[in-house]
Amino acid sequence: MTLPVRRRPGSLPERPFSGFGWGEPVAAEFDELFERMNRLLEGAATAPAALAWSPAADMRETDNAYVIEAELPGIKRDDIDIEMSERELRITGEYQERAREGTVRRSTRRGGRFEYRALLPADLSPDEVSATLHDGVLTVTVPKAQATKPRHIEITES
Incomplete structure (x- = not known):
């Protein structure tokens, strides 16, 4: 297909x-x-989403939950917002730069608004989501619904 x-x-x-x-x-x-x-x-470059950066994050699945670990060093707990819709986890916030004396000659830290989104599989328990912030790592645990947990089925002789 060609476009003009x-x-x-x-x-x-x-x-x-x-x-x-x-x-x-x-x-x-x-x-x-x-x-x-x-x-x-x-x-x-002119879109509002381009102004937000996304933190480095890992998502892993356990038997009981999905665990998301996002690196947010130097960001206070009150500056982070976590929302959970049916299947989407959204972590947003803003890194507030602290006041400094002198002239900054070089800066490689990210600042301003950040956003992380993850689309999770169905059959979750969104009411039981928990989050902790420790040593600059935000850990969000999204439990699986009871029906989705794998269970071992014993094979019997007939």
Whole structure:
């Protein structure tokens, strides 16, 4: 399926690079792909979701629950919000930078709003979700419903 290509004057060279011996058709396809990617990235940069960062997190499944561990160092418990809908877990909040003296010469810490979303399988107990924050790691435990727990079935002789 081909889509129309919108070209802006001066955005790309008049003649695509064809030094790889692929010829004009392949170079034109790459030209079109790069243009589409640029438009996509320009649109994403202005979206509100682009302003939020996502913390590093692990999700694991036990026999009784799903456990999500998210790294949120330096973030206070009151600055974190956890919401659970039918199947979606959403962790949001904001890292408040502390006041500093002097001029910051280099900073690699993330700041501002953050958001983590996880879509969990069905048959959960959303009313029994629990969360703890210890040493900068937020642990959210989402119990499974009783019907989804695996059980061992004994085989008897007939």
